[in-house]
Amino acid sequence: MHAHSxxxxxxxxxxxDKETIADGIVRLELRAxxxxxxxxxxxxxxxxxxxxxxxxxxxxxxxxPGDRTTYEIAVLKEHQGRGGSAYVHDRLEVGERLRVKGPRNHFALVAAPSYVFIAGGIGITPIRAMIxxxxxxSARWSLTYGGRSRSSMAFREELVSVHGDRVRLRPQDEFGPIDIGEVLAELDDPQASVVYCCGPAPLLEAVTVACGARGIGVHVERFMPSAAPKGSEDEAFELELARSGRTINVPADRTIVAALExxxxxxxxxxxxGICGTCETAVLRGLPEHRDSLLTDEERVLNDTMMPCVSRSRSSRLVLDL
Known part of the structure; x- marks a missing residue:
C-alpha cells in the first residue's frame, strides 16, 4: 500500500481537558x-x-510527539462549517468519549538544514509540532505567523516566549497580509531551505507561486480543495473491486464513492x-484521474493510490483494492 495509506x-x-486559547479557538487534550x-x-x-x-x-x-499519553488538538469555530466545530465548541464536555482514527500524515517534515515556517490562523497547529x-x-528556522488579530492567534505568547525572535507575529489588522517576498528574501541559501505553509487558500497560493519562482522547495497543507483541473470532462467508466470481483458502473454524473454506496x-x-485522505484507496490497475488536493506530483505519477471521493478514471476500467 502507498506510503500515505x-x-x-x-x-x-x-x-x-478543554480550554479556550484564542478568539474562537479551543484546545482539547484527548487520552485513551x-x-x-x-x-x-x-x-x-x-x-x-x-x-x-x-x-x-x-x-x-x-x-x-514524545508524549504518548495525550493527543492535543486546537479547533477553530467555523461559522460557515457543517456543524462539527460548533459541536466541539458549544456541546463537547470534559469526560465525554470520542471515536478517533489515525494518526496519519500527509504533511510530513523532511530533513533539511534550514526551514521557513509560514502559518495563517488555525494553520499554526501542525507548525507548532514541527517547531x-x-x-x-542544529537546523536554522524561522516562523512567520499571521492572523486576523493578535487575540485570534492561538499559541502566540508561548511561541514568542520560548523561541524569541525566530518567531514573527504578523496580525493582519496591524501589518496587513504577510509579505511573502520579504520572508523569502531573508534566506541565506534558498536551495538549502524548505518552506512549510499551512493556512487559508490565498496564503497557500501566494507562497506556492513565490517559492516556485525562486526554486525553493515548498510543502503546504490545505483546509479547502484547490481548483478543479481545467478541461476535465466527466465520463462513465467501470470499476472492478479486486477483493470481491464485482464490477460497478460509475456514471458520468456520480462520484466513485456514491456509485459504491x-x-x-x-x-x-x-x-x-479530496483534502483529508480518509478515503485513500489503492489502485491495482487502470489509470486514475487525480482531482484531489493532497498527493504530490511525484505521487500522482505512480498512480498506485487515489481519493475516490473526487477523482475519476482516465481508463475505461479501474481496478481498486476493495
Missing part, C-alpha cells in the same frame, strides 16, 4: 479510555475525530473534497 488505529478516547499509551506520531500528522453522531473531522496534532521537533536542533459498498469518507 491510512492507519487502521481505531481509538476510543476521552476528553481530558483504557489509559494505555497512544500510537506514536510525527509532526504534520492529523487524526479523524467523530463528533456528534456521525460527523468526521480532521484535526492536526499540535502537541508533543517543537526542530526548535532546539449505491451498490452497498461503503468507503470511509470525511471531507468529500
Amino acid at each position: 491510512p492507519s487502521e488505529h481505531d481509538l476510543p478516547m476521552v476528553v481530558a 479510555c483504557d489509559g494505555h499509551d497512544l500510537p506514536s506520531w510525527t509532526p504534520g500528522s492529523h487524526i479523524d475525530v467523530t463528533v456528534g453522531t456521525d460527523v468526521i473531522r480532521q484535526y492536526s496534532l499540535c502537541g508533543d 517543537r521537533s526542530v526548535g532546539f536542533g 449505491a451498490a452497498g459498498v461503503t468507503v470511509p469518507t470525511s471531507c468529500e473534497e
Whole structure:
C-alpha cells in the first residue's frame, strides 16, 4: 500500500481537558479510555475525530510527539462549517468519549538544514509540532505567523516566549497580509531551505507561486480543495473491486464513492473534497484521474493510490483494492 495509506488505529478516547486559547479557538487534550499509551506520531500528522453522531473531522496534532499519553488538538469555530466545530465548541464536555482514527500524515517534515515556517490562523497547529521537533536542533528556522488579530492567534505568547525572535507575529489588522517576498528574501541559501505553509487558500497560493519562482522547495497543507483541473470532462467508466470481483458502473454524473454506496459498498469518507485522505484507496490497475488536493506530483505519477471521493478514471476500467 502507498506510503500515505491510512492507519487502521481505531481509538476510543476521552476528553481530558478543554480550554479556550484564542478568539474562537479551543484546545482539547484527548487520552485513551483504557489509559494505555497512544500510537506514536510525527509532526504534520492529523487524526479523524467523530463528533456528534456521525460527523468526521480532521484535526492536526499540535502537541508533543514524545508524549504518548495525550493527543492535543486546537479547533477553530467555523461559522460557515457543517456543524462539527460548533459541536466541539458549544456541546463537547470534559469526560465525554470520542471515536478517533489515525494518526496519519500527509504533511510530513523532511530533513533539511534550514526551514521557513509560514502559518495563517488555525494553520499554526501542525507548525507548532514541527517547531517543537526542530526548535532546539542544529537546523536554522524561522516562523512567520499571521492572523486576523493578535487575540485570534492561538499559541502566540508561548511561541514568542520560548523561541524569541525566530518567531514573527504578523496580525493582519496591524501589518496587513504577510509579505511573502520579504520572508523569502531573508534566506541565506534558498536551495538549502524548505518552506512549510499551512493556512487559508490565498496564503497557500501566494507562497506556492513565490517559492516556485525562486526554486525553493515548498510543502503546504490545505483546509479547502484547490481548483478543479481545467478541461476535465466527466465520463462513465467501470470499476472492478479486486477483493470481491464485482464490477460497478460509475456514471458520468456520480462520484466513485456514491456509485459504491449505491451498490452497498461503503468507503470511509470525511471531507468529500479530496483534502483529508480518509478515503485513500489503492489502485491495482487502470489509470486514475487525480482531482484531489493532497498527493504530490511525484505521487500522482505512480498512480498506485487515489481519493475516490473526487477523482475519476482516465481508463475505461479501474481496478481498486476493495
